[in-house]
Amino acid sequence: xxxxxxxxxxxxxxxxxxxxxxxxxxxxxxxxxxxxxxxxxxxxxxxxxxxxxxxxxxxxxxxxxxxxxxxxxxxxxxxxxxxxxxxxxxxxxxxxxxxxxxxxxxxxxxxxx
Amino acid sequence: xxxxxxxxxxxxxxxxxxxxxxxxxxxxxxxxxxxxxxxxxxxxxxxxxxxxxxxxxxxxxxxxxxxxxxxxxxxxxxxxxxxxxxxxxxxxxxxxxxxxxxxxxxxxxxxxxx
Numbered sequence: 001x002x003x004x005x006x007x008x009x010x011x012x013x014x015x016x017x018x019x020x021x022x023x024x025x026x027x028x029x030x031x032x033x034x035x036x037x038x039x040x041x042x043x044x045x046x047x048x049x050x051x052x053x054x055x056x057x058x059x060x061x062x063x064x065x066x067x068x069x070x071x072x073x074x075x076x077x078x079x080x081x082x083x084x085x086x087x088x089x090x091x092x093x094x095x096x097x098x099x100x101x102x103x104x105x106x107x108x109x110x111x112x113x
Numbered sequence: 114x115x116x117x118x119x120x121x122x123x124x125x126x127x128x129x130x131x132x133x134x135x136x137x138x139x140x141x142x143x144x145x146x147x148x149x150x151x152x153x154x155x156x157x158x159x160x161x162x163x164x165x166x167x168x169x170x171x172x173x174x175x176x177x178x179x180x181x182x183x184x185x186x187x188x189x190x191x192x193x194x195x196x197x198x199x200x201x202x203x204x205x206x207x208x209x210x211x212x213x214x215x216x217x218x219x220x221x222x223x224x225x226x227x
Binding site: 031050092098 | 117119122145147149155156157158159162164165203207213214215216217218219220
């Protein structure tokens with residue numbers, strides 16, 4: 001069974017804090033993704049990575065950065081958290097290929113106060 | 114504007130009713146199409162996918178979807194829903210020219226009344 005594990009289910013952070021969201025997958029997938037999920041907006045891609053140390057901006061990268069030092073781990077960083085970054089964050093991984101499915105973690109619900 | 118459009122944000126049905134959730138995409142060329150489901154409190158998981166061949170694809174739990182290329186559509190159907198189908202459903206697309214990014218629609222929340 002593919003497992004994508006996000007380090008926290010719930011986080012509460014203060015405005016201006018630096019926030020790290022961690023994601024680990026155990027299936028040796030090349031590709032990893034960070035999405036945020038908001039009601040009525042679906043899943044929006046923040047960043048993705050197709051290899052170690054490689055990253056590509058998604059549709060809404062502003063205010064975020066990522067790190068992929070090891071194949072199995074993909075971190076999302078909020079440099080200075082703001083209240084409009086309160087959201088559900090989903091990590092996913094998938095094999096290379098256009099018809100392969102993405103496997104998702106349980107999500108991290110981040111609240112910025 | 115959304116490149117993957119789901120027509121209904123909320124759907125309420127009684128058990129045994131038939132379900133059809135609409136999905137349209139705006140990309141030209143070859144696409145690979147997916148439906149994902151998120152049950153309450155659970156992670157997103159694949160329901161079914163289409164990439165070639167028979168445009169009518171069958172997925173888990175009695176769901177099916179039909180790819181109609183001329184209409185840029187990939188609608189999800191189930192003849193008779195159950196209370197356990199209450200969930201949020203997401204249509205998604207991977208373009209053959211877009212790398213491996215999966216682009217999602219806004220989702221449809223389905224509530225099935227027992």
